[in-house]
Amino acid sequence: MLPPVKKDRIITQLPKCFSPNAALHTKESFHPQVKAACQVQKTDSFNVAKVIVVGDVAVGKTCLISRFCKDAFDKTYKATIGVDFEMERFEVLGVPFSLQLWDTAGQERFKCIASTYYRGAQAIIVVFDLSSVNSLTNARQWLEDAMKENDPSSVLLFLVGTKKDLSSPEQLAQTEQEAIRLSEEIKAEYWAVSAKSGDGIRDFFLRVASLTFEANVLAELELNESRHTRDIISESLHAEVSACRHAYGCCLVYGDKSGRGKPRNKLFICLFIKICTSTPTNMLLGNEPINFTPIFSTF
Numbered sequence: 001m002l003p004p005v006k007k008d009r010i011i012t013q014l015p016k017c018f019s020p021n022a023a024l025h026t027k028e029s030f031h032p033q034v035k036a037a038c039q040v041q042k043t044d045s046f047n048v049a050k051v052i053v054v055g056d057v058a059v060g061k062t063c064l065i066s067r068f069c070k071d072a073f074d075k076t077y078k079a080t081i082g083v084d085f086e087m088e089r090f091e092v093l094g095v096p097f098s099l100q101l102w103d104t105a106g107q108e109r110f111k112c113i114a115s116t117y118y119r120g121a122q123a124i125i126v127v128f129d130l131s132s133v134n135s136l137t138n139a140r141q142w143l144e145d146a147m148k149e150n151d152p153s154s155v156l157l158f159l160v161g162t163k164k165d166l167s168s169p170e171q172l173a174q175t176e177q178e179a180i181r182l183s184e185e186i187k188a189e190y191w192a193v194s195a196k197s198g199d200g201i202r203d204f205f206l207r208v209a210s211l212t213f214e215a216n217v218l219a220e221l222e223l224n225e226s227r228h229t230r231d232i233i234s235e236s237l238h239a240e241v242s243a244c245r246h247a248y249g250c251c252l253v254y255g256d257k258s259g260r261g262k263p264r265n266k267l268f269i270c271l272f273i274k275i276c277t278s279t280p281t282n283m284l285l286g287n288e289p290i291n292f293t294p295i296f297s298t299f
């Protein structure tokens, strides 16, 4: 049995963004559909999100994660070799939720190993050092590499400047201006933190957990909705097709291009409606690849 989730990992309200000029969204609370789903369905079906952390060597990726997960800070640099992994548990709107945090190596020689872990991320955290403009310039390349392995429409992006404690207010203001500009361009949410002092670290991770949870629930609801619609279409039209078969003594069967010709109910019914109503097949089947040849058959 797992111990209960730590008190400071229990999220009941949507945490605020860092800067409204560079936020994924600035809504005050969770999406109403998400709140409703969590109230009725205490399920664990949307319970884990993969998060990858990328960025230049020694920008502070490992320290960022250690400060949040272990409340520790090590001032001596130890390069990450390949990839490290932490799992952090939360409770969002009463539902258990975990972030898998993949801490990748910034050193060039490990890039090849690290990039094999990029795939299937729900969130990408691109880290740069607020006291190194170069690391901000390179952030774009890190993001491009990570995005090659992921679906841009379903991944949340965060741009995080670390080592806030090292910058003077003037230097910080200047770097932040550039970082916010880049965030707007790449559609990322911008944060500035310090692993040394702990400034902004907890707020940042609670925000990551909340936004990935919200996105997970919405995606799940959308999937359920489309499954449900397809089932209704399939069931109601099955009856219509049978009636037609009885009335006209003919029907359509489905055969694929390889000629294997197995009748398949869903395609079969959709093709039938397409012919009767001129509805495009992809409206009936969603994005399922269609590769079939209609064959008239008489009974």
Ligand SMILES: Nc1nc2c(ncn2[C@@H]2O[C@H](COP(=O)(O)OP(=O)(O)OP(=O)(O)O)[C@@H](O)[C@H]2O)c(=O)[nH]1
Binding pocket: 055, 056, 057, 058, 059, 060, 061, 062, 063, 064, 074, 075, 076, 077, 078, 079, 080, 081, 104, 105, 106, 107, 162, 163, 164, 165, 166, 193, 194, 195, 196, 197
């Ligand atoms: N002052 C200060 N130093 C920091 C901060 N975060 C990290 N450091 C220091 O920066 C150095 C690099 O930190 P790491 O977290 O190991 O860097 P990394 O990005 O994981 O590096 P790789 O694993 O090689 O890619 C260490 O010496 C840390 O102590 C911070 O917020 N403030």
Ligand SMILES: [Mg+2]
Binding pocket: 061, 062, 063, 078, 079, 080, 103, 104, 105, 106
């Ligand atoms: Mg590291």
